[in-house]
Amino acid sequence: MPVQIRHKTPFTLSKPRALVVAVPPMHSNVNLSRIVRAAGCCGVRKIICCGNASVNAKIARETGIDLEIEPHRTLSPELIRKWREKGWRIVGLEQTDRSFWLHEYAFPEKTFLVVGNERLGILPEILRELDDVVEIPMYGLPFSHNAATATAIAMYEYCRQHRN
């Protein structure tokens, strides 16, 4: 029979994950903390967070020194443009009229993933800055995932494609 192994040694990546996750001001720091935990598991090195962001260590757990949380007042178009200029593809996670299905989208290695606020999603001023938009297919009510759940799924899909 299978035997549980808690906290297995993780994969060693041949180079640091080139996935940056940008989180706008969130309604709930619980959701932000859940994103931080999932990002740590995915080997993400940088999360950009905004506003009154505060990570709850009980939820986020120990994510280690490899994951940097970079605070900003807001998620501004200027910030996004700086990342694009450095060669990152700006990919939003949002239900829109032109989103790719998450499982069909080929993530560039250098992905700057923008996620949405729980209630407002990605604001129009940020939507216009995106290179691409992806969304998770829905098969039933309530027709949308929790924001942190959706972010974790998107990071999983990125990792599935980039196993290096």
Added chain:
Amino acid sequence: MPVQIRHKTPFTLSKPRALVVAVPPMHSNVNLSRIVRAAGCCGVRKIICCGNASVNAKIARETGIDLEIEPHRTLSPELIRKWREKGWRIVGLEQTDRSFWLHEYAFPEKTFLVVGNERLGILPEILRELDDVVEIPMYGLPFSHNAATATAIAMYEYCRQHRN
């Protein structure tokens, strides 16, 4: 620019999802409720839950009448065997010495997905009943996803493989 479309019409499946999710007694009804919401989005028709399970509608949202939540006192080996006899493959989500990587495992259509308790994971008496075990690759601290996050990722992977 992309325009938000909240609560898009979901995919219509050509036949009901043959994915059943079995949730053991959980430490937190918040996690159960999050699993229920994600299951609804995935078109899952049945969740088996145990113990003092109570779904928080604020977290689970409206999952509709298509998703049946079947309560049991415990998740017993007998219950699992009944599902196997009806032709379902019993797949556990757990870090073990013989787990397949989630993204490499080909889910049979009729999958009975057993998830673990937040602290204890899947108990040995259930581990011995599994046909297969899958786990999500880890690339960093804290080396394990939250139980509800992991379940949502596993359901997403199943849906990615079974789009019918």
